[in-house]
Amino acid sequence: MPDPDGRGMYCTDIDKDKVEKAVAQIHNGGRDNVIAIIDMLVPPGQGNDVKAHYALHCLALHVCKLDDDNQRRRFARAVASQLGGDRPKAVQRYLVRVMQVAGGREVVGTLGKLLVDEELCEPAAQALTAIGDGAADQFRESLPQAKGKCRLTVIQNLGVIRDAKSVDALKRAVTDEDQDIRIAAAWALANIGDPGSAGVLLKAADAEGWERIQATKACLLLAENLLAAGKNYEATRIYTHLRNTRTEPAERYVRDAAKKALTAASGK
Amino acid sequence: MQKSKRVTRRQFLKGSIGAVAAFTIVPRHVLGGPGQTPPSETFGGALIGCGGQGNGTFNGLGPNVEKLAICDVKFLKHADNKKVYTDFRRVMERKDIDVVAIATPPHWHALISIAAMEAGKDVLCEKPMTRFIAEGRAVAEAEKRYNRIFQVGTYGRFGANRERHKIMASGLLKECKAVYIKHGGLKVREWSGLVNAQPQPIPRSLDWDMYCGPSPLRPYHPHRTGGTHRGYWDYEGGGMTDMGQHFFDRFQYEYAKDDTSPVEIEAYAPPAHPEACGMWGWVELKYADGLTLVFDSEEWGERYNRKEDRSVSISDLDEQSQRKLREMPEPEPLVRFPEAIRTRKQAGGHAAVSHRCVSLMHLANIAIRTGRKIHYDPVREQIIGDEEANRLVNQPMRAPWHL
Numbered sequence: 001m002p003d004p005d006g007r008g009m010y011c012t013d014i015d016k017d018k019v020e021k022a023v024a025q026i027h028n029g030g031r032d033n034v035i036a037i038i039d040m041l042v043p044p045g046q047g048n049d050v051k052a053h054y055a056l057h058c059l060a061l062h063v064c065k066l067d068d069d070n071q072r073r074r075f076a077r078a079v080a081s082q083l084g085g086d087r088p089k090a091v092q093r094y095l096v097r098v099m100q101v102a103g104g105r106e107v108v109g110t111l112g113k114l115l116v117d118e119e120l121c122e123p124a125a126q127a128l129t130a131i132g133d134g135a136a137d138q139f140r141e142s143l144p145q146a147k148g149k150c151r152l153t154v155i156q157n158l159g160v161i162r163d164a165k166s167v168d169a170l171k172r173a174v175t176d177e178d179q180d181i182r183i184a185a186a187w188a189l190a191n192i193g194d195p196g197s198a199g200v201l202l203k204a205a206d207a208e209g210w211e212r213i214q215a216t217k218a219c220l221l222l223a224e225n226l227l228a229a230g231k232n233y234e235a236t237r238i239y240t241h242l243r244n245t246r247t248e249p250a251e252r253y254v255r256d257a258a259k260k261a262l263t264a265a266s267g268k
Numbered sequence: 269m270q271k272s273k274r275v276t277r278r279q280f281l282k283g284s285i286g287a288v289a290a291f292t293i294v295p296r297h298v299l300g301g302p303g304q305t306p307p308s309e310t311f312g313g314a315l316i317g318c319g320g321q322g323n324g325t326f327n328g329l330g331p332n333v334e335k336l337a338i339c340d341v342k343f344l345k346h347a348d349n350k351k352v353y354t355d356f357r358r359v360m361e362r363k364d365i366d367v368v369a370i371a372t373p374p375h376w377h378a379l380i381s382i383a384a385m386e387a388g389k390d391v392l393c394e395k396p397m398t399r400f401i402a403e404g405r406a407v408a409e410a411e412k413r414y415n416r417i418f419q420v421g422t423y424g425r426f427g428a429n430r431e432r433h434k435i436m437a438s439g440l441l442k443e444c445k446a447v448y449i450k451h452g453g454l455k456v457r458e459w460s461g462l463v464n465a466q467p468q469p470i471p472r473s474l475d476w477d478m479y480c481g482p483s484p485l486r487p488y489h490p491h492r493t494g495g496t497h498r499g500y501w502d503y504e505g506g507g508m509t510d511m512g513q514h515f516f517d518r519f520q521y522e523y524a525k526d527d528t529s530p531v532e533i534e535a536y537a538p539p540a541h542p543e544a545c546g547m548w549g550w551v552e553l554k555y556a557d558g559l560t561l562v563f564d565s566e567e568w569g570e571r572y573n574r575k576e577d578r579s580v581s582i583s584d585l586d587e588q589s590q591r592k593l594r595e596m597p598e599p600e601p602l603v604r605f606p607e608a609i610r611t612r613k614q615a616g617g618h619a620a621v622s623h624r625c626v627s628l629m630h631l632a633n634i635a636i637r638t639g640r641k642i643h644y645d646p647v648r649e650q651i652i653g654d655e656e657a658n659r660l661v662n663q664p665m666r667a668p669w670h671l
Contacts, residue, residue: 004462004463004464007460007462008462008463008464008465009460009461009462009463009499009544009546010460010463010538010541010544010546010547011457011460011546011547014538014546014547014568015538016537016538016539016569019538019539020539023539044465044466044467044487045466045467045487048464050463053463053542054463054539054541054542057539057540057541057542058539061539061540061638061639062539064638064640064656065638065639065640097484097542098542100659101542101656101659102656104655122484122485122666122667123484125664125667126484126663126664126665126666129664130659130663130664149667152667152668153666153667155667156667156668156670157664159670160664160670180667180668183668184667184668184670187670209361210357210358210360210361213361213383213386213387214386216386217386220413224413250363250388251388252388253388253414253416254388254414256415257413257414257415260415
């Protein structure tokens with residue numbers, strides 16, 4: 001693996017063939033080599049792990065290039081086996097990001113357990129959402145235990161992955177005492193396209209300031225999703241409400257957007 | 269073929285100001301825009317992101333925009349939430365602001381552009397327009413949903429060769445053998461990131477969590493801010509995205525590729541670092557019609573030698589097609605931002621076309637970062653048959669930020 005140059009970058013003398021050969025050799029050593037590299041990782045500021053850090057990422061890229069899913073899975077399982085234990089949280093954060101590159105369904109259970117860990121929930125959620133397959137169950141199951149930042153992260157990602165099974169929990173969250181939670185839940189319901197959420201979202205859009213802007217966006221997004229699903233009646237109800245209530249000059253653009261959508265929805 | 273005239277940012281801004289000054293300013297509410305009270309001869313403006321490029325970007329709004337607010341995450345010490353802000357959401361709540369100039373690092377470009385349009389404001393956003401592909405589509409959807417004006421802060425297309433655009437847009441050329449090679453100028457070494465950055469204390473004036481925003485919360489290091497942020501995937505995409513939108517906005521317009529993207533992308537580069545942008549040699553991007561675009565960095569490895577530069581001219585058409593081309597109307601003139609916000613006509617570098625342009629650099633970077641040849645579906649905007657590469661098309665964000 002290359003040393004950083006005088007500026008602390010990989011800009012000088014970085015040899016593609018040499019790096020790729022080294023990575024292939026490490027890979028051929030199997031799980032033990034992967035763990036040995038992970039053992040070299042340290043939290044930022046507590047030592048020099050530049051080569052190990054780069055090598056592990058190169059391994060992730062390498063297994064994705066092999067066109068052999070068994071090898072990718074073996075690598076992912078080896079890395080995932082080092083999560084949730086005593087390794088420093090900063091090191092685990094990096095391992096989770098390696099999973100975002102090369103992990104698949106085989107690691108979603110391990111990542112799901114991290115969703116309630118204040119220090120790991122954000123990267124774990126991002127890795128799960130990137131993987132997609134099997135992620136919804138993990139988010140849904142973690143929601144009752146998730147607190148603070150983890151809860152917000154889980155709610156948002158339930159919307160990103162459009163988990164229709166979470167609609168009831170998200171509807172409750174729309175009236176949460178935390179504004180970020182309310183906004184995230186409203187958007188999640190809209191992105192899921194739940195026809196039963198129109199009333200909840202329109203009520204949320206009575207708020208003021210930033211929350212009003214965001215809840216109004218959720219209403220428009222929900223209406224678009226309903227229209228795309230052929231649910232014209234529900235979509236028209238949302239647009240009509242926005243057209244009739246956005247009467248202030250500063251909100252004319254919302255009224256205009258609703259009017260335009262109503263015209264399109266009616267086919268005129 | 270007439271050689272096209274290059275328009276610099278400075279020349280463009282000068283021209284914009286002149287063009288808009290020739291009109292009588294009409295009250296905003298008469299025009300149907302946001303922030304209609306009270307009728308005014310000027311637009312209320314805000315600058316978000318007040319680094320080196322900020323004032324230049326703000327000037328691009330035109331001469332009739334009054335700066336009512338400035339916002340930057342480094343204003344923790346002196347923000348008053350009246351004129352000076354650290355949180356752009358407070359700026360969006362203001363009804364007297366019609367137009368927003370965005371000059372933050374690029375990981376914030378899409379989210380703030382979308383938020384501004386959701387709040388009814390028009391947007392001039394610095395290049396590169398986005399940090400990854402899905403962001404661009406989301407900005408274009410917001411532009412359409414709210415019928416707002418959006419322009420990205422690069423003006424290559426305004427100086428493009430319009431004859432070439434007309435040929436390509438006419439549909440008369442069935443197969444395109446053109447090859448456009450950009451030699452150098454992509455600042456690869458200059459905008460690389462540190463691979464051994466050690467954490468530093470966060471300056472007291474900086475809201476570091478807000479700076480990181482949708483990107484992973486990393487330990488603070490000054491190299492991740494203040495211009496050198498370009499060297500990190502968390503915030504930009506190296507010199508490629510920093511410079512590419514300038515160069516390829518014009519290319520994309522000339523070759524009439526505003527509504528599509530390349531279908532095959534291949535890079536020659538060493539394995540990429542997970543956080544720091546680094547070296548690459550060249551990237552070849554092929555469109556479905558055969559047009560090839562090449563970025564040759566000239567900064568690492570062997571030079572690109574697969575193909576030679578080859579342009580498109582009227583002689584590529586047979587005589588009948590040339591006659592047809594002459595009978596076709598000339599391309600519509602492109603509308604500059606100050607005129608667009610006044611007339612409510614779509615700006616020349618609006619979101620949908622600028623999204624296609626910055627997608628070129630994102631696709632190139634995906635090929636560099638994965639080390640794989642990628643196949644892209646320009647309609648679905650998805651990479652075909654490579655699930656892991658697709659993860660870079662739409663990257664999950666840190667809550668509460670989302671597209």
